[in-house]
Amino acid sequence: MKIAVDPVFERRLNEVGDRITVAIDQLIPSASGPEAQLMRAMRHGALGRGKRIRPFIAIEVGRMFGAPEKALLRAAAAIECVHAYSLIHDDLPCMDDDDIRRGQPTVHKAFDEATAVLAGDALLTLAFEIMASPETHRDAVMRCRLIERMAHAAGPRGMVGGQMIDMRPEIDGEDPLQVLTRMQRLKTGAMITFAGEVGALLGGAHDHERQAVAGFTTDLGLAFQIVDDLLDVEGDEETLGKAIEKDKDAGKVNFVTLLGVEGARERVIYLAAQAKQHLSSFGTRASLLVQTVDFVLNRRH
Numbered sequence: 295m296k297i298a299v300d301p302v303f304e305r306r307l308n309e310v311g312d313r314i315t316v317a318i319d320q321l322i323p324s325a326s327g328p329e330a331q332l333m334r335a336m337r338h339g340a341l342g343r344g345k346r347i348r349p350f351i352a353i354e355v356g357r358m359f360g361a362p363e364k365a366l367l368r369a370a371a372a373i374e375c376v377h378a379y380s381l382i383h384d385d386l387p388c389m390d391d392d393d394i395r396r397g398q399p400t401v402h403k404a405f406d407e408a409t410a411v412l413a414g415d416a417l418l419t420l421a422f423e424i425m426a427s428p429e430t431h432r433d434a435v436m437r438c439r440l441i442e443r444m445a446h447a448a449g450p451r452g453m454v455g456g457q458m459i460d461m462r463p464e465i466d467g468e469d470p471l472q473v474l475t476r477m478q479r480l481k482t483g484a485m486i487t488f489a490g491e492v493g494a495l496l497g498g499a500h501d502h503e504r505q506a507v508a509g510f511t512t513d514l515g516l517a518f519q520i521v522d523d524l525l526d527v528e529g530d531e532e533t534l535g536k537a538i539e540k541d542k543d544a545g546k547v548n549f550v551t552l553l554g555v556e557g558a559r560e561r562v563i564y565l566a567a568q569a570k571q572h573l574s575s576f577g578t579r580a581s582l583l584v585q586t587v588d589f590v591l592n593r594r595h
């Protein structure tokens with residue numbers, strides 16, 4: 295499964311990641327009063343060493359269709375704020391109860407639980423404020439579209455719905471692989487798919503182009519989750535920046551427990567090839583996105 299990741303791709307991913315970090319830092323308000331702790335907790339949760347893969351997808355899909363850079367950067371920053379919120383809440387004792395995230399104490403450990411809940415809430419609402427601002431796009435119809443799609447991807451029919459299934463899978467009588475695939479599609483897949491959609495919408499892509507991008511992000515999202523499950527058994531905690539064997543310890547079903555390590559690897563390779571196939575009609579314009587697939591396959595954190 296090892297494919298060398300192009301250094302040009304890595305430099306581009308790092309560049310985008312740095313720009314997103316700076317943008318979010320500037321978008322989180324500064325405060326000196328009693329609410330200053332909230333802003334510190336938001337920065338702690340959002341500015342750590344994340345891969346910024348969702349913003350990268352949004353920006354690179356957008357560039358492929360000639361979308362305006364400022365709109366892309368702000369919308370991508372909003373996506374990363376939603377992601378950061380989800381990680382903060384996912385780490386809480388009432389959910390996954392994790393102490394380490396991105397190689398540093400989780401927000402409720404560095405601060406306290408109430409602050410972590412509020413920091414997550416504030417990042418989520420900040421994301422909508424960013425998307426709704428005329429600074430992101432002058433056309434109100436486009437802004438409404440982005441807001442509606444983001445709410446859909448993050449909400450009950452997307453990430454939050456998937457998290458609920460993850461907490462109470464109720465597999466009785468159903469095919470566990472089907473339940474798991476649906477859960478993943480909502481919990482992890484919806485925001486990855488939304489990232490591609492943002493680039494396509496802001497770039498004015500045609501319907502058939504948007505469908506190709508959606509096919510790519512759907513397969514990539516599933517591959518991403520299966521790799522996450524493989525890293526849970528094969529990764530090391532220091533590189534991952536979080537605890538491993540969490541699913542095993544919690545007695546949870548995941549793609550590796552259902553398919554086995556080899557079966558999971560085969561599934562990832564199949565999905566990766568399919569994800570690349572969706573991009574074939576874009577030719578060399580999609581080469582960075584094609585390399586994103588290899589990056590996801592090779593990721594160690």
Ligand code: GRG
Pocket residue numbers: 343344345346347377380381383384389396453454457481482519522595
């Ligand atoms: C609590 C509302 C709510 C939702 C939680 C996305 C999510 C839903 C939880 C994240 C927990 C998790 C480990 C999910 C599996 C895959 C995944 C999304 C990993 C984290 O994303 P990365 O690898 O993280 O992109 P970085 O740190 O690189 O940004």
